[in-house]
Structure formats: structure tokens, C-alpha cells
Amino acid sequence: MKSARSKPPTSARKPTNRTRFVVNNNMQSKDPVQVYCRIRPMQFPSDTSCMKVISDTTIVITPPESATNFRSTTSKEIQTIFSRVFPPDVSQRELFNIAALPLVENLIQGRNSLLFTYGVTGSGKTYTMTGESQDSGIMPRSLDVIFNSIANYQAKKFVFKPDKLNGFDVQSETDAMLDRQNELHAGLTTPRHGKMRTRKADSDSDSNPMILRAAEESQVIQVDPDNVYAVFVTYVEIYNNSVYDLLEEEDVRAKTLQSKIVREDGNKNMYVHAVTEVEVKSTEEAFEVFQKGQRRRRVAHTALNAESSRSHSVFTIRLVQAPLDCEGEQAIQDKRVVCISQLSLVDLAGSERTNRTKNTGQRLREAGNINNSLMTLRSCLEILRENQTQGTNKMVPYRDSKLTHLFKNYFDGEGQVRMIVCVNPRSDDYDETIQVMKFAEMTQEVQVARPTPIKLDLGFTPGRRQANKIFKEARSRLEKDGKPEAADLEVDLGLVYSLGGPFPELEVAHPHSDQIITTLMHFLEQRINKRNILRADLQQKQTDFRKMLLSMENENISMKVENASLKASHAQQKKKVSALEGHLCKTEAQIDSLLRKLNNANDTIRSLQQELRDRDMALNQRIIDKQRVKQKYNHKIQAETDKMNRELEMKLRAQREHLQNQMKDKEDKLRLVKKILVDDNGLSTLSGEQKESIPVLPSEGGDILNIRTPGGIDVRSRRDKVAVSNHRYRRSQSADRWIDHRPGALVPVDTVLQPLMRRRRSITKLTSPKEITDGASRYCLIAQNHDSEGELETKLYKADIVPTSGGGAQVVFNDVECLKQMSPTGNRKRSGPVSSQSTPYLNSEQCHTAESNSKKPRV
Template identity: 50%
Template sequence: MRSAKSKQRINEIRTPARSKQNLFQGERDPVQVYCRLRPMQRDSDTSCIKIISPTTVLMSPPATALSYRNEGNRTMKYTFKEVFPPETNQQEVFDKVALPLVEGLLKGKNGLLFTYGVTGSGKTFTMTGEPNNCGILPRCLNIIFKTINEVQAHKYIFKPDKMNMFDIQSEAEAMLERQQELHKFKSGRKNNSNPDLAMSDTELTKINGVNEDNQYGVFVSYVEIYNNSVFDLLEDGPPITKNLPVKIIREDAAHNMYVHGVTEIEIKSAEEAFEAFYLGLKRKRMAHTTLNAESSRSHSVFTIRLVQAPVDEMGEAVIQNKKFLNISQLSLVDLAGSERTNRTKNTGQRLREAGNINKSLMTLRTCLEALRENQVNGTNNMVPYRESKITHLFKNFFEGEGQVRMVVCANPRAEDYDETLQVMRFAEVASEVEVAKPQVNDVAASIGLVSGRRKANRLFNAARDNIMRADAKDLELDLGLVYSLGPDFPSLELNSSQASHIIKELMAHLEMRLSRRETLKRSKDIKDERLRSSLLELEKESLEVRSENASLRGQLASAERRIRALEERLTATENTSLSHQRKLAELTDYTSSLKRELQEKELLLSQNKLDKEKQKKVLERKYHNKIAAEHEKAKEIHSEKERLKNAIEEKENRLRIIAEALGGDRGDHDVGTKTHGDMGAQTRDFTPGSTPRALPAHLLTPFTTGHHGRETKDTPTSRRGVAVANPRHRRSLSADGRGWVEHAPNKIVPMGTVMKPSITNSKYVNKLTNVKDIANPKLSKYCLVSQEQDTDGELETKLYKGDIVPTCGGGAQVIFSDVEMLKQFSPSKDRESQTNRTSGCARHSGKRRDTGFSPPQTPTNTSKKQRVDDD
């Protein structure tokens, strides 16, 4: 935080024209707007603008204009400070528009002049001109150096401090820097100026009223605003380079806006100024468009800063005090032309440039409208200066004090009517904005310096040079202006003896002169004593002041060194802070993206975990249910086996008893025949649609061997061995009430047996085309039906059964758990084997169910899985 003493120092350093006590006080002047019409390019072009008075133009919309269709054939009048017809020359425009700004610049006042208009309306011609017909900018430079040529300070007396202010150096320090520059000077340096723009001395008029008791220094800078970025056109580097660093706009200690780090060149002649101007003009961005062969693609700002400081009482050196500096500024702005894309047909880089140009011009118009509303209504609404670099840079001119003038360049062609209409409306808004008049204080008079010091010193030096010459003894000096002892002597002619009165008069005159001489001598002695005492006192005061000045100069030098070090540290800290802020923003974005990715992955993991938990619970529940069902079935089968075994044993005992009883009465042949007949009767009583309640053991196992493992003649041998049955899958398991997916072909041959499962609550599909056919929470069972012909030519049907388990990806997978095989064959194919087998058992159907585990080649009942996903 700055102390009160430092704040007081800053306020003393400010120029009187920019101090706060002068802001918004006194009278105010509106922005002066001038209009200049461009001559018609072709004789066939039609004009839509007519000059009806020296200050008014009339615009008539052509039938091809967009405004004609929207607003009708309505003419509009626009009033300006002055209207320049097409035949007006450059000198007349300069005298009316820019000459008052140059006069104010020499008196310490700020000025702003900018040209505004559509592309190809003559803005650059008005500002710069062409060879042998220079515009406003070269004429301003010529007349400034013509006026202050005799009162310019030596180079490097005024030195920019990079903070929009200036330091005052002594003559010795300035001479040392001039010598260093002389050593660095290169004789082969090219001259970038155009000699055709330098006017002859006969065309120049010197501005009167310049304060001759001041010394002046002129500094110029040249910047362009391209795509809302500020570039320094005078920065050291190759003359034609386009890769310039971007500059920033900052605010100085006096609350004035300036381009930080811009190159300010001290100029001593108009030729040096033209050289700097043409160096920047070569770097300025120009391009060819449909409407203009050399169209400015950026806003250019050429700034002339005039520094003036009073000389001391001897009229020679500048007073070494920054608070006596007076800094005035004249900014000449060549705005880029507004354009419409539908006319220029721009694309790519040109389209982007046009968009930025139109946006900055729109921001300028918005700022002027807001400023006018605040001034008219007395409000304090915020003016959006910071939305554009061009308005941010010239904020001080509209809210501070100075002179603002605008030249509206218009092309009267009918094709440009719509664009020119917007320009006229903007000029109408700008003419209603008021700016405070600048006030200039005489610093020299406030500190007791008498005017004419420089001229008196020049006359004194001329007189001293004349006295030092060899023929100075013949020089007549009028000492009567210094001392006078009385009137001239009377006549000394004595014509007669009666002329004694003449002698008396002469004596009286001599006495009077002697008394006057004594009086003057006494007065001289008194004045000498007073002067001697005054000189002694002044010498003492001078010694005290010198010692105090030496100490103050040491303190000032240390303070300046400390300030420079702090400024350098501040600049380095700002740059470091900006880089840290950029890095922080990048790391923040990267951290937020990582957090989002982490949250997404955590959500996916939690979802997968929940899906696995659900799947695990479902599988555990199914497993426990299956285990329980298997245990129950095993118990039932075991009890049924025991019951059947007991029943068979009881029947065999009964038959044996009957056979033994009958054996006593009949022969063995009869017993065998009867027994065989009884067995045949029992066999004939068995039908395919019914199941006997109790059968002998040898009838229940027709494909096994005889009693005690021996083969007999009546019991045929089995070719297939013991039939294997899967007790886990029965018809009741197929119709368990849950949802089934029955996957079968369109043309399937019906088997028509009880072994074919009757599946209820099933969904029939013949082809799996969508994952929703299986991934359905209401469906939990899957059955794949296939029919094929075996090697014997018989029809064989296979049913692959499994459980549907949902997957984490939103699909489903099938875990096969059983295979049922239904095979149909003809009973008349092998009659001998049928006959032999008929003797052992009675066949009641030509269809059988094979429940042995004969899985297909791809899916198995235990390890193979079929996955159905979205793909």
C-alpha cells in the first residue's frame, strides 16, 4: 500500500491538464463530426447523397437498397460540423479539422482524431494521403517541427520511464547517451521515409503563440489493433516482419490508459517521423478484398506526444523537476472499414478479420450511446470500454478532457447506401457526446519565473559576443540608461562682458551635479553594503540548500533505484502470476476431467458389483433349489424302488407258491405253459397309454440279462445295455410356471408323444435377431429344439435346456444344464430282432426317450455356455 507521501508525490507529478481538479469542470464541447464525400469512380455510378448546405447532406435510398424495401422511399437529412464536397483538397481538410488540434497540442491540450466509414470510402487517403498529395498525418508532423524547430530540447533530455511518464536528465547524461547512440549507428541503415510526403517550406505555415520559455521534445508511437489484439509496429526487428508480440493496455499513476511496453521514438525532424511512420506502415496488415484492392484489416493508431518543460531563470537549462512537465498527446486513428460478408464474399482468415472489425466498431458505437445516455439523463451506467481494445485505449478522451474530432468518409454510390446509412447514424450519435474542455495552467508564472527569459538570455549572449570582438572599442554604449546626474550643461558661449549670469548658472549646475553625485555615491555605498550582506546571506542559504540538495539527491537516487527494482520485480511477479494462473487453470481442468472419469469408472464398478451380487444371489438360489429338488427326487425314487422291490418279491413268492402247488397236480410242462400264458395275458393287458401298477422285474427290465446274470433261451439279450434315465428332468420341470424361450425352426415334425414337453408360458422364436428376445426379466428358461436324421435314417429330436442369466453389459447368457433326445424308429424294420425282443417284453410304442447325457457338439450340460449379447 502506498503511503500518503508517495500519493502526494504522484499528484504533484501529474500534468495540470490531467489533474483531478480539472476533470469535469468548466465548459464542455461536443464531439465535432465532419463529413467528406469521395468522388465517383465511374461516370455510370448513381449518387445517393446530395449536399444541400455546407453542413447538411440528404440521403435518398435507391430501389436496390435493403432499406428501401424495409422503410420505403424515405429521404433523411444529416447535419455535421462541416461537409467537404468531393472536390475539396487535402489542405482545406487539414486546416478545418486537424490544425486546431495541433495548436492545442502545442499549448498542452490532448486531441483525438479518427476517420470512420465503410471499406473503400477514402479513410486512409484522408489520414495518410499519397505521394505529392499528403494527408492529415504528414501535415501535422511537418507543421509541428516547423513551429518548435528553434525551441527543441537536446535529444535524451526527456527520457520515457516505461510507465507513461518521462524523466528529465541533465545535459551531461543526455550527451553521454547521444555518444552511445553515435557508436551504435550503422551507416548502411535504410531510410524508410517517403520524400514525396515532406512538403516544401513555402507550403508550411508556422503556428504563432508558442511559449518560447519552454523546451520541447516530440515522441511518436505506432500501434495497430488486429483481431482485438494490440501490436507494436515500431518494435525492433526486421522491417517486414508480421510476427509481433501482443501488447497489453494498462493504467498509469495518473489514471491514463496506455499500451504497456510500446516503443516510443524521440523525433527531431519531420524526416525522422516519416521514417518511423513508413516502418510501421510496411508492417501494417493490408489485404485485397472484393470492395477494395488495399483494404486495412486493422485499426492503426499513430500517437504524437509533446513534452514541454520551462527553462530556469537564466533561460538556458530545463528545470530538473518532473512536476513542471506538461505532456500533451495527439492520436491519429485510421479505423478499419466496416463491411458486409454477403458483399465481400470473404472466407477463412478474411471472414474472421471482418467479424472482429465489425465487433470493435459496434462496441465503439455502444460506448458512445451509453455515454450520451449518461450525459443526457444524468445517470451513471457502466460504459463497456473493456469489451474492445480501441475503446479501452481511448477511455480518457471520452471521460476526461480534450478535443475529439471525427471525419466520416462516405462513398456516395448507390451500391453502398445500406452501409453508409449505418455510418451516418453512428455519426449522429457521436455528435451528441460532450467532452470537457482542457484547461492549461502556466507553471512558470506559478513559481515566479518571468516570461521572456530565453529571449533576454539570447540578447545578453549576443551583446557579450560583440564586446569580446576586436573592434568592440568603437562600440557606442548608452550609459544614460544606467546613471543620470541631471540635465545637459547650459550654453558656455560668452558674447559680452555682461554675460556673468551664465557663469553663475554654470556654477549652480556644477554644484547641483556634485550634490547629485554625492547622493548617488552614498546611495551606491548603502546599496553595496546591502548587496554584500544579501550576498552573504544568499551564500549561506546556498550552501545549506546545496547540502540539503545533495542529501535529497542521494535519497532520490536511492528511492528511484528502489522504485525501478520494485517495478522490475512487479513486472516479473505479474508475468509469473499470469503463468501460474494459466497453469492453475490447466491443472484445474485436468483435475476436473480426471474426477469425472473417476466418478464414471466408480459408477461402472459399483454397477458391475451390484450386477454380480444379483447374479450370484440368483445362481445361489437356483443352486439351492436344484439341490433340494434333487434330494427330494432321490428320496422319492429310493422309496419307490423299495416299494416296487417289496411288491415284486411278494409277487414272486406268490407265484412260486402257486407253481409249487400246481406242480403237484400237473406236470412241469403245464406249469411252464401256464406260467407263460399268464405272462402273455399280463402282457396283453398292458396298453401304450397306460402304465401297469406292478410288473415283474424281468418285464420292467427287458434289455437286461436273465436271472443271476445268465442268458436263457426265452429272454433275448440286450444290445444297448441298461437304459440311463436323468431323474432331474421330467415333464413337470418343463412346465414349472416360469417364462421360457422356445427356440425352434419353423417346420418341425410333431412327435405326438408324452415325452415331448408341453411348455406353457413360453415365448416362441425361430431366429434370435435381437437381444431383447432373451434379455427379459420375465424369461428365465431356454429350450433349443433341433431335428435331424441319424445314420439309420430315423428321425431324432434333441432339446437343449438351460438357464438364462443376465450379463453386466445389458445382455444375457445361457448356461445349458440338460439335453433330451427323442428318437422315432419303425418297428417293422428288423422283424427278427423285434420277434425275439417280443418274447422277452411287450413293446407298447415305437417312440422312446433317451435321457442319457448325449450333449451336442458345441453346447454341453456342464461346461459350455452360449452368450447372447448386443452384437
């Protein structure tokens, strides 16, 4: 990796006096390592806390009685000061804005930064670094801010390409497009395990838990609009003091990941050799890469944490930026002008005690390596602090651990370093927590050189990207307006003729101040390069100016010739104009006459329209008169109709009265019949058919029942014994049962209107009195014959069955129904008056007569 600020060559530095130079060199400003403390919320209400926050920077720790050195401790309270203390209820956003956002600003400005989380197992380090789906941590929020800031200034993919030596090459647009096509072709089908499957299927099968997270859209950092940017990410883990690439493509033959080597590049910066570096274009793409490596990271279950990290993870974000050319379109293809800065986010594995985690076997070996690497980190920082504060020159053991060896250039060179200490306030974790606090206090005393990046000023005009964009938009508008010559226009933004700022301070306060000479060398090299660029640009502009003068002279001559020809054509056009003016005057006179004719025609049209309206009104009046006459005749017709209806009603009333008189005569005859039936000496005879249809039944006392119907039909009876009705008998109307006596009929009576008999028993012949007296209370005799007109007439003789005093029964007829069936095809007159000799009924209707008297005819 090429840092933003190059270091002096090895020959210009003396290793024996390097530390003394850092101490005594006042020309280079330094900053202490900033340490922040985050307190995890209590997991269980029964837990007791040994910490108390008394200010934004101070924590007071009270040792519990279960502490190891509780009795030997002289002071019961320990006070620790940090750059900032975050209480348990602090939000992820607030922690990011205070602790990590300045490091993202350094990254965009070309400076290197390092942020790592430190603490015991289960103190919340991974949550602070990664977060959850709805509450992102430092890493996803940092990516959001980066891509929000460079959203409109990103270079196309593969414009910047890693050179495998911690640097980047700048490719042309053609080469970058070729690489993009190769990647697209390779992404369609990827061989794996001997089969071909698409990468889309792989991506669909991988779950992404951060898809629904809330992005940091409001955080934006100002960037240089005349640069192009690209973001590359790497993800490695340090497991058992070995470095593994978590983004390395899977190899079928290799069952485990291969260990990587930590090397030093040409600028004395440490990097992981042959590590997979992925170019990403959005936060989602970067987080997918992170999730891919996270699935390979080694975690295990311990007694203190269900998912304990068994390795140190290092997620590095590298921002590559290069200036645009003088036209503001493409990046300059020169590695010397490329500025590379990186932000390393380190999630350290938790320090732990084996007697509490109960680890054995592989877990015990992992815990030992974790504790050894953390002890090496602590030893390196302690020696650095001693060298800086006491002026000693002790050798810092960076190589004792891969963790310290990888970040050697941060502590021994330049770069801003910050640490977030995560602690669990439970009293049970006091012994581990107090060791973490001591390490944090010691870390704050280490001084790190402030990064001072020096970007090569090429003298190009600021704002050339935007100017070129505006120029292209104006040229496209001119081409749309029909000016094809606008396509030949070119923009020349030129260079700013300045050799840069003033010379740096040259005061030498120590004989070993090699850094001042190195800085001066870089400054002079930049001035010389810029002078050469400006001189070449001046010569090119002079040549272009001479060519422009020659072209303008030739254009002037051609314009004079064209001017003379235009004057001649102008004179001819003038004559044509005068002729056209005369023709115009004649045309105007014709137009005036046509306007007068048009006005007259309009007047005629208006008069005709008025006449048409008058005729329409007259026509409407006639229609109204017709409606009135029609209504008048309708009233007359209605009056005549009402008069006829009244006359018809009078006739119907007279006919109804005549029929009622006839019915009255019939009733008088029925009364006479009843009187005859009451008389014991009265005898009558029946016709032949009627005598056969009326039953003659013996009573239970040996008597013969003599029945006389209300229509004048006599029934024989014996005179020796007469049945007397039982006057105490009361018949229940709800318990009526009918005897439906139907002798052989001429036609079925089912085709005519039937009488209402709810409970009945039908018989065709009476053989015993018990058929009448057995549970029945009503009797109905049906007889059929032809009337005088030949129509079928059915008569229903209805009677009550009354028990007698002697234990027998008598049948009392009290109702007659006459049903007549008439041929629907007959042409005889049906509406004539009813004869006095016939049964009282209307044609085609049911005739019903009922005799109700206190003295009913008896049999």
C-alpha cells in the same frame, strides 16, 4: 502519460456518482464531439450517387431502389447534419485547416486531442489521414505545423527521456550527451541475423515515397519562447482485438510481433505498456518512422478494396515541454513542471459486410473482429450519451474492446475529440453508408469535458531566453573589442514577484463536486511552492547585495589611491606636453621652409617638362620631313620603272612581229609543198633516215601509197592507179580514233608534253593497210632526230584517214607538232632570234603549226 490537467485521487472520487457529477457540474465546461463528413469522388462515370450536398453542414440521402428497406421506408429522403461537410472536390489543405489544425493548436497549448476517421471499406479514410506524395494528408501536415512552430525552441536529443511509465524524466546536458554518443556508436554497426551492417544501408534500402511532398511551411502556431520542446511518436495497430507495436525492433527468434498490454498510469490515463517511443527532430524523420511501421501494418485484398486495412492504426504525437531556468539556458530538471500533451490520429479499419466482400477464412475472422470493435465503440458512445442526457448511471463497457479501452480517458475524462466520417456516395454502398450516418449523428450528441491545462508558474521573468541571448551577444562583442573583463559579467533576470492569478470559483452546486476541491488544492499547492521559491530568491538576492556593497567599498578605497597616483603622473605629463609644444613649433617652421623648396622644385620640373615637349615636337617635325622626301623619291623610282617596262614591252612586240614574219615564210613554203603534192607528176626524194621512217603501204586496190609530208618529205607511189577520195564521206568529229605510229625512237617521248589523243591505238610497224583503215579516222607519225645544236627534236605528223571512191583509203597530212627537249644544265644562249631555216618554235616550248586549207595535201 501525465496529462496536462491532473485528475483527483481515487479516494476523492465516488465511481457511483461520477456520471451525475459530469452532468450537474456547471463549473466544468464541455464540448460535443465534432463530426465532419467527407464525400469521396465517384470512381466511374456509370456510377449513380445517392447523396446531395445542400449546404456546408447538411447532406440529403436518397435511398435507391436496390436498398434493403426501400419499400418499407416512409420518407424517400434522409437529411443528416454535420459540423462541416466536405464535397468531393475539397483539397487536403482545406480539410486540414478546418478539422485538424485546432487540435494541433491544443497540442502546443498543452491539451490532449483525438482525431479518428470512420467509414466503410474503400471510402478514403487512409487517404484522408496520410495522403499521397504530392498531396499530404492530416498526419504529415500536422507534423509540419508542429516542427514549424517549435523549430527554434527544440531541446537537444535525450534531454527528455521516457520513464517507461507514460511519463518523462529531465536529464542534464552531460547525461543527454552521453546518450547521444551511445546512440551514435550503436548506429554505426547494428547486428542483425548474425551479420554486421550499418544503419545507413538499412535506411538507403527503405524507399520513402513522401520525400518529394510539399511541406506546410506557411502554418506556424505561436509558442512560449521560454520553454523547450521535444516530440515523441508511437505507432501501434489493433488487430484481432490485440495491440501490436509497429515500431518494435525486430527479433530474430520471434517470427511475429508480440501483443502489448493497455495499462493505466498514476494519473488515470490509459497507455500501451512497453511501447516504442521515438524522439524525432523533423517531419522527415517522423515520417520515416511512420513508413517503417506502415510496412508492418496488416493490409489485404478484398472484393471492395485492393489494399484494405485489416487493423485499426493509432499514430500518437506526444509534445513534451518544460520551462527554462531563470537564466533562460537549460530546462528545469523537475518532473513536476513538465507538461505532456498528445494528439492521437486513428485510422479505423473499414466496416464491411461479408456478403459483399466475399471474405473467407482468415479475412472473415478479421472482418468479424473489426466489426465487433466498431460495435463496441458505438455501444460506449450510446451509453455515454444516455448517461449525459437522461442522468442515468450505466456502466460504459470500455474493456470489451482494446480500441475503446485505449481511449477511455478521452471520453470519460478530458480531451477534445473529433471524427471524420468518410463516405462513398455510390448507390451500391447505400446500406453501409446509412449505418455510418446514424452512428455519426449519435456521436455528435456525446459531451466531452473541455481540457483546462494548469501550468506551474515558477515566477521567472518572461522573455528570459531572448534576453540571455542578447546579453551573450553583447558580452562576446565586448570581448572582441579588447575588454577581457566582460567575461566576468553575469545576467540576472530575476523573478516576477507574484503569487499568480485570483482564486478559482468556490461555489459548490452539488454535494459530489469533488473536482472543485481538487482544483483548489492544486491552486494552493502552486501558491505555496511559488511563495517558497520567491522567499529563497529574496534571501539569495539580499546576500548577493551585501557582498556587492562590500566589494564596492573595497573598490572605492583602491580607486582613491589610484586617483592620487594618477594626479602625480598627470603633472609630469603636463611638463612633457609643454616641452613637446616648443619642439612642435620648431618643427613647423622647418616644414614651412621645406614646403617652399618643394614648390620651387615643382616649378623647375614643370619648365623642364615644357622644354622636353618642345624638343619632342621638333623631332617629330624632322621625321615628317624625312617621310615626305622618301615619298618623293619613291614616286621618281616608280616613274622610271614604268618607263623601263614600256621599253621592254616595245622590244618584246618587235621580237614577236619578227617571229610572226618567220612563221609566215614557213606557211608560204607549206603552201608550195601542197601544190607539189597535188601535182601527179611531182617527185621528190627523202633523206635516208626519213625514207625509212615513212611507211610505204599497199592499198586495198593493189596500189602503192605515195606520201609527201608537209615538211618536204616525199613518199613513193605507183602511177598505174590513183585513189580518188569520196566526196560524199562525212567524218564524225566525236567518233575520231587515232593511229599512234611510233617507230623505234631515240628516247621515250613520255618525258615531254604529249598531244591530246583521247581514243588511240599505238603501233610500231605497219604491215597491212587494214591497221590504218580498220575503224580509225586519224593518223599520227612520230619521228625523232637531232637538230643543229645537238638537242633532241620530236616531230608529230598528223593526218586524216579519208575513204576513197574505190573502197580504199587515203592519208591526208594537215598538222605538224614539233617537240624539243633541251638540257637544263646547258649554258648556251636561248633567247637569240630564230633562224629562218629551222622549224618555227620558241626555245624550251612546244611549237605547234597547223595547216588548214580547203585543198589539203593528199597521198
